[in-house]
Amino acid sequence: MDSRGYYNGFGGAFIPEILVSTFEELSKAFQEVKNDPGFWQEYKEIMSSYSCRPTPLTFAGNLTRHFGGARIYIKREDLNHTGAHKANNVMGQGLLVQRMGKKRVIAETGAGQHGVATATMAARFGFECTIYMGEVDVARQRPNVFWMERLGAKVVAVKDGTRILKDAINEAFRDWVTNMDTTHYVLGTACGPHPFPEMVTYFQSIIGKEARKQILSLEGKLPARVYACVGGGSNAMGIFSGFMDDPVELVGVEAGGKGLDSGRHASRLCSKDASIGVAQGYKTYFLQDSDGQMKETHSIAAGLDYVGVSPILSHLKETGRVRFEAATDKEVVEALSLTIRKEGLIPALESSHAFARAYQEAPCLSQQDIIIINQSGRGDKDIFTIADAFSDPGWKEFIIQKAEEYNA
Numbered sequence: 416m417d418s419r420g421y422y423n424g425f426g427g428a429f430i431p432e433i434l435v436s437t438f439e440e441l442s443k444a445f446q447e448v449k450n451d452p453g454f455w456q457e458y459k460e461i462m463s464s465y466s467c468r469p470t471p472l473t474f475a476g477n478l479t480r481h482f483g484g485a486r487i488y489i490k491r492e493d494l495n496h497t498g499a500h501k502a503n504n505v506m507g508q509g510l511l512v513q514r515m516g517k518k519r520v521i522a523e524t525g526a527g528q529h530g531v532a533t534a535t536m537a538a539r540f541g542f543e544c545t546i547y548m549g550e551v552d553v554a555r556q557r558p559n560v561f562w563m564e565r566l567g568a569k570v571v572a573v574k575d576g577t578r579i580l581k582d583a584i585n586e587a588f589r590d591w592v593t594n595m596d597t598t599h600y601v602l603g604t605a606c607g608p609h610p611f612p613e614m615v616t617y618f619q620s621i622i623g624k625e626a627r628k629q630i631l632s633l634e635g636k637l638p639a640r641v642y643a644c645v646g647g648g649s650n651a652m653g654i655f656s657g658f659m660d661d662p663v664e665l666v667g668v669e670a671g672g673k674g675l676d677s678g679r680h681a682s683r684l685c686s687k688d689a690s691i692g693v694a695q696g697y698k699t700y701f702l703q704d705s706d707g708q709m710k711e712t713h714s715i716a717a718g719l720d721y722v723g724v725s726p727i728l729s730h731l732k733e734t735g736r737v738r739f740e741a742a743t744d745k746e747v748v749e750a751l752s753l754t755i756r757k758e759g760l761i762p763a764l765e766s767s768h769a770f771a772r773a774y775q776e777a778p779c780l781s782q783q784d785i786i787i788i789n790q791s792g793r794g795d796k797d798i799f800t801i802a803d804a805f806s807d808p809g810w811k812e813f814i815i816q817k818a819e820e821y822n823a
């Protein structure tokens with residue numbers, strides 16, 4: 416990365432004049448804590464006492480036997496407090512906000528996991544909190560909205576545009592421009608203007624640091640491949656960064672939706688539908704038309720349907736260091752079902768993209784090979800979508816009964 420936050424031409428900070436000093440203040444504060452071993456120590460302490468770190472690296476013996484190929488390990492980010500890797504980033508930014516002396520935080524959220532994590536952090540640190548969420552996501556991730564509100568956050572349903580994550584980000588930036596003196600924007604993924612991609616990756620890198628140490632201690636050698644799903648790119652960057660300088664193949668799995676030829680997906684790095692552009696304050700691959708208008712995206716996973724992607728991952732695509740694949744909604748539901756049955760684990764729909772691709776490739780590897788799949792979050796939040804995908808009659812009856820009780 417160069418001093419202006421570019422990764423071989425991707426990234427940068429395309430921000431309105433009015434926000435320049437806020438970004439300078441943030442960059443300065445982040446550089447200070449990055450070089451302060453005391454801050455990292457404080458961060459590690461809060462993550463272990465509040466969020467169950469280090470998270471385990473679980474050997475998936477039943478799945479390994481089922482596929483008969485590589486030994487499969489699962490990095491358990493689902494065991495973080497609030498159920499996903501998002502906690503790693505928000506607690507880090509929370510400590511930073513404390514140092515900067517600000518009293519209010521805002522955030523965007525898609526699946527709601529980042530919103531719940533931010534609202535939790537705000538409750539813990541005593542900050543005022545507003546969460547922006549597309550109206551479509553509010554409807555499909557209602558349980559997370561419920562918890563954000565209980566945690567004391569104000570949840571604003573964004574009605575602009577396609578009413579999903581990118582629209583929530585736009586609205587959060589609008590708020591920040593008006594309230595920058597008192598407010599910090601806790602961006603939830605490794606995207607956005609510099610220094611967010613670097614900063615979010617820095618906080619998420621705890622995943623890769625732990626996973627590398629754990630696999631060496633358990634197996635005495637490095638994995639052949641590491642798999643992670645890619646929304647904005649934070650859990651992928653988190654685990655990949657631990658293995659970046661090793662002879663380990665890194666595989667990022669995007670939302671293939673209804674298929675890459677259907678036009679109904681959210682694949683920016685392995686479909687022909689994305690191109691390089693500047694939006695939302697940074698330069699990367701976007702799903703956009705020839706006029707630069709953002710396309711509609713689709714994924715069964717609310718956290719993977721973002722139009723842009725981390726500029727660091729765009730750079731790693733160009734250098735070939737990371738291989739990008741896509742998993743379709745159907746493959747994702749099958750992989751989720753198999754993981755539940757074979758290992759008793761319930762990965763989030765987002766994480767299940769990484770599982771789906773790993774399951775396709777595991778049988779082709781030898782029994783001496785190891786693979787690690789990053790389980791970025793737990794699937795409880797997806798119960799409505801998953802029950803629909805499985806056409807569960809008992810669940811449907813329960814919902815109808817509940818609706819009747821409310822209408823009575």
Ligand SMILES: Cc1ncc(COP(=O)(O)O)c(C=O)c1O
Binds near residue numbers: 527604646763792
């Ligand atoms: C469980 C889970 N995994 C993955 C993601 C995708 O985000 P990222 O690519 O930043 O890890 C989300 C986003 O909401 C999520 O909730």
